[in-house]
Amino acid sequence: MIHVILITFLITLFYMAIANRMLTYIKILAFQGLLLFVIVFIQLNEINTINLILILLETIVFKSLAVPIFLNFILKRNKITREAEPFVPNFVSLIITTVIIVFTILLVNSINDPYLDKIFFIVALSTLFTGVYIIVSRRKILTHVMGYLVIENGVFILSLAVGSEMTMLVNIGIMLDIFVSVLVLGIFMNRIGNTFEEMSVDNLTNLKD
Amino acid sequence: MLSLILIVLASIFFTGIIIRTKSIASGRKGPGILQPIKDVIRLFKKGAVYSNTTSFVFQIAPTIYFASVVMAMLMVPFGQSKGLISFNGDFIFFAYVLALGKFFSIIGAMDTGSSFEGMGASREALYSMFAEPAFFVLMGSFALLTGHTSFQEIFSTLHIGSYLSYALATLATFVLVMLAMIENSRMPIDDPKTHLELTMIHEVMILDNCGFDLGLILSAGYIKFAIYGALIINLFIGMVPYEYAIAAFFVIQILMAISIGLIESFIARFRMSHNTQFIFTLTSVSLLIFFGVLMILGKIV
Numbered sequence: 427m428i429h430v431i432l433i434t435f436l437i438t439l440f441y442m443a444i445a446n447r448m449l450t451y452i453k454i455l456a457f458q459g460l461l462l463f464v465i466v467f468i469q470l471n472e473i474n475t476i477n478l479i480l481i482l483l484e485t486i487v488f489k490s491l492a493v494p495i496f497l498n499f500i501l502k503r504n505k506i507t508r509e510a511e512p513f514v515p516n517f518v519s520l521i522i523t524t525v526i527i528v529f530t531i532l533l534v535n536s537i538n539d540p541y542l543d544k545i546f547f548i549v550a551l552s553t554l555f556t557g558v559y560i561i562v563s564r565r566k567i568l569t570h571v572m573g574y575l576v577i578e579n580g581v582f583i584l585s586l587a588v589g590s591e592m593t594m595l596v597n598i599g600i601m602l603d604i605f606v607s608v609l610v611l612g613i614f615m616n617r618i619g620n621t622f623e624e625m626s627v628d629n630l631t632n633l634k635d
Numbered sequence: 636m637l638s639l640i641l642i643v644l645a646s647i648f649f650t651g652i653i654i655r656t657k658s659i660a661s662g663r664k665g666p667g668i669l670q671p672i673k674d675v676i677r678l679f680k681k682g683a684v685y686s687n688t689t690s691f692v693f694q695i696a697p698t699i700y701f702a703s704v705v706m707a708m709l710m711v712p713f714g715q716s717k718g719l720i721s722f723n724g725d726f727i728f729f730a731y732v733l734a735l736g737k738f739f740s741i742i743g744a745m746d747t748g749s750s751f752e753g754m755g756a757s758r759e760a761l762y763s764m765f766a767e768p769a770f771f772v773l774m775g776s777f778a779l780l781t782g783h784t785s786f787q788e789i790f791s792t793l794h795i796g797s798y799l800s801y802a803l804a805t806l807a808t809f810v811l812v813m814l815a816m817i818e819n820s821r822m823p824i825d826d827p828k829t830h831l832e833l834t835m836i837h838e839v840m841i842l843d844n845c846g847f848d849l850g851l852i853l854s855a856g857y858i859k860f861a862i863y864g865a866l867i868i869n870l871f872i873g874m875v876p877y878e879y880a881i882a883a884f885f886v887i888q889i890l891m892a893i894s895i896g897l898i899e900s901f902i903a904r905f906r907m908s909h910n911t912q913f914i915f916t917l918t919s920v921s922l923l924i925f926f927g928v929l930m931i932l933g934k935i936v
Contacts (some may be wrong), residue, residue, distance in 0.1 A: 517912040
């Protein structure tokens with residue numbers, strides 16, 4: 427069962443590589459949050475109530491509800507165009523994502539560590555790399571936030587890869603990261619949106635002190 | 636032998652069901668389910684008119700296209716019973732005999748000298764080129780999983796046991812359905828309803844064919860759909876006894892036809908430039924299947 431969900435997670439990465447509209451990205455992020463909750467719920471053997479509530483808060487409430495709604499709000503408020511506008515064609519993105527995943531599988535396969543759950547490690551690493559790739563290949567600031575969120579999802583799975591226990595400290599750290607990044611960048615973007623019309627990374631290069 | 640009869644039976648009603656579903660979904664009554672076959676019979680009674688600019692290639696192309704599809708049909712097994720032709724590595728032959736037919740339909744289209752048909756032919760070639768790795772990676776991983784290399788042996792030894800193999804079978808079904816849509820130029824890739832030359836793929840290639848040749852091409856299309864349906868069904872009916880398997884065959888074919896009709900009714904055609912990336916997605920998914928198979932075999936991770 428856990429493998430099925432992990433494979434689904436990888437397929438969402440493919441979908442993200444070829445997605446055209448900002449709304450699709452947001453939907454994929456929400457879906458990934460849901461998948462993460464199911465993964466944790468199946469994977470963790472012994473789980474105390476506080477920890478479960480924390481994870482529930484993090485995955486379902488934050489990743490699947492709060493962040494997508496907030497990003498959607500930013501999209502609407504700043505009248506950002508619907509298309510994602512990547513630097514490279516989506517087709518190239520898809521090939522690169524595929525190469526990333528195949529490369530990760532080959533890389534992880536060469537590791538000999540009995541304490542490491544390799545399937546989790548594969549999914550975690552490829553999610554991390556794909557997140558980085560999404561950040562460098564997309565033009566809008568909002569897509570950068572989304573790439574960052576994908577990286578966070580990767581870190582989340584990575585913490586599952588190294589042990590069957592989810593430490594609360596890691597959880598709180600990830601939660602803080604998401605909260606700060608989305609909130610700060612969201613407010614930042616609202617501010618920019620009040621001043622400039624178009625919001626792309628290219629404008630940042632024109633900034634002078 | 637059994638698979639041959641079943642596929643021919645399925646191909647008779649398959650396209651009719653798709654058209655009927657689309658009619659009902661758009662609020663019309665629609666033609667009867669056997670209407671496509673009646674059309675083909677009417678076309679078979681007619682002669683053919685050939686343009687003066689075409690050569691013999693244009694005249695033999697539809698026949699070879701039809702023959703290649705029939706050849707491919709002979710190779711599809713049904714559960715335990717073999718197809719009429721069955722040998723080691725026949726899935727490679729299957730793919731390439733279909734490719735041969737496609738090649739002839741492409742050069743037949745080029746032979747007319749019409750710019751639109753050349754354009755459609757180039758698109759068809761491009762999409763088949765991208766669809767081919769998906770099919771080979773998929774069948775290759777199943778061959779690896781079962782340790783056999785012919786359709787019948789692969790499908791009859793394919794056991795669906797753990798959750799992982801359920802996931803792989805689902806993914807394989809997805810890939811095969813999408814391949815069927817690409818091979819037959821149906822909705823997400825190509826819209827059979829539109830008759831704007833600039834956006835057509837398969838329809839524009841057969842603009843100059845008429846009469847008997849058109850009938851051959853149309854009936855080859857119907858058979859192709861049923862072939863892919865039979866391949867999908869084969870994934871699931873390895874050891875099932877015949878009486879259930881035959882019932883399952885028709886149920887799944889009808890369900891597939893209805894779902895294709897619904898997809899065509901409610902989804903818009905992709906932009907031309909997005910088609911290649913969509914088709915390449917199939918290859919990516921097949922690669923996931925490949926690694927999943929390696930995982931089952933314990934060769935990796």
